Amino acid sequence: MTTTATEIVVVGGGSAGLSASLTLSRARRRVVVIDSGDPRNSSADGAHGLLGQEGIGPIDLLRKGREEVKSYGGRIIHARVIDARPDGDSFRIVTDSGDDISARAVVIATGTRDQLPDIPGLRERWGRDVIHCPYCHGWEIRDQRIGVLGTGPMSALQALMFNQWTTNVQFFPQGIDYGGDLAMLAATGISVGSQTVVGIVVQGDRLTGVHLDDGSTMALDAVVAPTATRARVDGLTGLGLDISESPAGTAVTVDAAGHTSVPGVWAAGNVAHPATQLSEAAANGARVAMTMNTELIFQDAERAVQEMENDR
Known part of the structure; x- marks a missing residue:
């Protein structure tokens, strides 16, 4: 020593x-x-x-x-x-x-x-097309299709933030009750999904969508996972x-x-x-x-x- x-x-x-x-x-x-x-x-x-x-x-x-x-x-x-x-x-x-x-x-x-959500495939894309901060990565995903995951009490407001960089934002509450925050999202044009994201779709080393709990998939270009x-x-x-x-x-x-x-x-x-x-x-x-x-x-x-x- x-x-x-x-x-x-x-x-x-x-x-x-x-x-x-x-x-x-x-x-x-x-x-x-x-x-x-x-x-x-x-x-x-x-x-x-x-x-x-x-x-x-x-x-x-x-x-x-x-x-x-x-x-x-x-x-x-x-x-x-x-x-x-x-x-x-x-x-x-x-x-x-x-x-x-x-x-x-x-x-x-x-x-x-x-602390990332326990969703298969999410961690492997972290920092690339799975992100958390609009000021760190918002420009890079501007005008793209973005899905924001509900992970905690501030996630709905995080979705509102990303609306500054793209008008195509989908919010997934993931079973969390966001109360009046959802009305604010709807008023600003953010869609609120009723399904839960259960996996990530990747093609050619690029995120192309998410798997939902009803067996369907939704096409997306990036996922936001507030941590x-x-x-x-x-x-x-x-x-x-x-x-x-x-x-x-x-x-x-x-x-x-x-x-x-x-x-x-x-x-x-x-x-x-x-x-x-x-x-x-x-x-x-x-x-x-x-x-x-x-x-x-x-x-x-x-x-x-x-x-x-x-x-x-």
Whole structure:
């Protein structure tokens, strides 16, 4: 096992984690990034809404980000955290590749997992023609035939959102009672199906429709599956982080500055704010890093004053 002492460990090498790491490395902090290499958007054809990088492949974006962090002295470890916990005035992080790291502070940027409906064929198309976010993918499916699945209390409103990009929207409640929301859909021209989607029709590596529970099929070009999300905190339970729960899923609890419930541990990006886009997650990572660095500077100054007074 390799033992390392550093200032800051960033757990998660996605847009938020790398953005935080870049900011901290440029602030001359000793930074170690631990990344499992399993980004949430890995199956997407391109990342959208990121100024200057529109349409870039998600893996290409992360590769560029890693090189930028390393150019300022940051270290990248490709591994999974298997244990993390407070250790006196620092934190101890252990990985499955044998790294044992002691750090003054930690940034959690592990992202979130999408909880997809249990419909055969759905996961295989995820990020391509099975999507969830109109701002991430709406342009790519503009003017196409879209089916929106009822997966939770906000799904009907999600269907209303996609009506901005196409006038051919079909909503499937999937057995959930949406009450007055269905009247709003009907008033805006969105069809509400009485059948339940039970499968996906694929021809030539392209989604062409859905199977319904009455044995019929409906021709579609894309399916929207609004997802609940769960914060990725595997290996991090020893930190004792507070986790918030809602109908939309779970997230690490943070304040406006990114502090978690554990002093010395911050969180950034989708692990704390599941609904944020890539550009927002990257910006949040940078902001959390700036706040962290500033607080560490003042902590050191206060400690120096205290030591000076003790020496008198």
